[in-house]
C-alpha cells in the first residue's frame with residue numbers, strides 16, 4: 153500500500169495551489185455575489201490557464217481534451233474549491249462546462265450538440281426536476297409521446313440552472329408510464345427557441361444560482377435529438393453520477409482546507425481576555441475536529457478515485473464522500489464563522505459564502521438523507 157501521490161500529481165497540486173493563491177483568492181472580494189464577474193474571470197485568466205496546461209482537463213482525449221483520470225480530477229476540484237472567486241457549481245475556468253451525458257451522443261447529435269459545447273459555441277442546461285419529482289425523479293410527470301419522426305413533450309420542469317441563458321436543454325421525460333425508472337424515461341436535446349417551450353419563472357435563492365421553471369406545451373422534437381435509445385434516460389444519468397458525487401466530496405475538501413487556514417490563523421492573532429483564541433479549548437476543539445475531518449475525507453476521496461480509475465464499483469464510496477464531505481464542510485464553515493465573531497458574517501471574508509454554498513450542497517444532486525437511504529440499501533441489503 154502506498155499513501156504517496158504520484159510525482160506528477162504532487163506537482164499538479166503544488167501548481168494549482170500557487171495559481172489559486174495568486175490569481176483567485178485576491179479577487180474574491182470583488183467577485184463575491186457577482187456571477188457575471190465570476191464568469192468573466194474565465195476569459196481574463198485564459199492565458200494563465202494555458203500556462204498551467206489544464207485547458208479541457210476533463211474532456212476525454214478522443215474529443216481533444218486531456219482526459220485526466222479521477223484521482224487527478226479530485227486534485228483539481230479540491231484545489232480550485234479553496235476559493236470563492238468562482239461560481240460554486242460551475243468550475244468552468246479550465247474549459248467550457250460539458251454535461252457528461254453529451255459524450256454519449258453519436259452522429260449528427262454529436263456534431264451539432266457535443267462538439268459545439270466543447271468549443272464554447274453552445275451551452276446547455278439539465279432539466280430533470282419537477283415540482284413533485286425532486287429526490288424521486290422517477291415520479292416525473294412530463295411526457296414525451298412519439299408522433300411519426302417526432303416526439304411531443306408536455307410538462308413543467310423546475311429548478312433548472314441557467315435555463316434562461318443557454319442554447320438547449322437536456323430534458324428527461326416519461327416515454328413509458330408503466331416502466332418509468334426501469335426503462336420508461338428518455339432524454340432529449342431541446343433547443344430553447346423551440347415553439348411551445350417557455351422559461352416561466354426563476355427562483356431567488358440564498359446561493360448565487362437562479363434556477364428557472366420551464367414549461368413544455370406540445371414541444372415537437374425530432375427523433376434524432378433523442379439521447380440514446382428510448383427508455384435509456386436513467387441509464388445515462390447513472391453512468392456519470394458517481395463522478396458528480398466524488399466532485400462534491402473534492403469540493404468539500406477544498407472548502408474545509410481554506411476554512412481551517414482561516415480559522416487557525418485568526419485564532420492565533422485574536423486576543424480576548426488577555427489570551428489568544430487559539431489557547432482556548434473551546435476554539436481548539438473545532439479546529440482539531442476540522443483537521444481530522446480533512447484527513448478522513450482525503451483518504452476516502454483518494455480511495456474512491458483509485459477505485460473509479462480501476463473501473464471498480466465505487467457507488468458506496470461515492471455516496472460516502474458526498475454525505476460526509478457536504479455535512480462536514482458545512483460544519484467547518486459554521487465553526488470557523490463562530491471563531492471569527494462578527495467578522496465571520498462579513499462579505500469581506502469568504503466564510504459566509506462557503507457557509508451558504510455548502511448548506512445548499514446537502515440538498516442538491518442528492519439530499520444527504522436520500523443518499524443515506526441508498527447507502528443503507530446497499531450495505532444492509534434491504535429494499
Ligand SMILES: Cc1cc2nc3c(=O)[nH]c(=O)nc-3n(C[C@H](O)[C@H](O)[C@H](O)COP(=O)(O)OP(=O)(O)OC[C@H]3O[C@@H](n4cnc5c(N)ncnc54)[C@H](O)[C@@H]3O)c2cc1C
Pocket residue numbers: 277278279280281282283285286287288310311312313314357359361363512515516517518519520521522525
Ligand atoms: C441551486 C439549485 C440548482 C438546481 N439545479 C438543477 C438543475 O439544473 N436541474 C435539475 O433537474 N434540478 C436542479 N435542482 C433541483 C434539485 O436536484 C432538487 O432540489 C433536489 O433533487 C431535491 O429535490 P426537492 O427540492 O424536490 O426536495 P424533495 O425531494 O421534496 O425532498 C425534500 C427533503 O426531504 C428529505 N427527503 C426526501 N426524500 C427522502 C427520503 N426518502 N428519506 C428521508 N428524507 C427524504 C430530504 O431532506 C430533502 O431535502 C437544483 C436545485 C437547487 C437548489
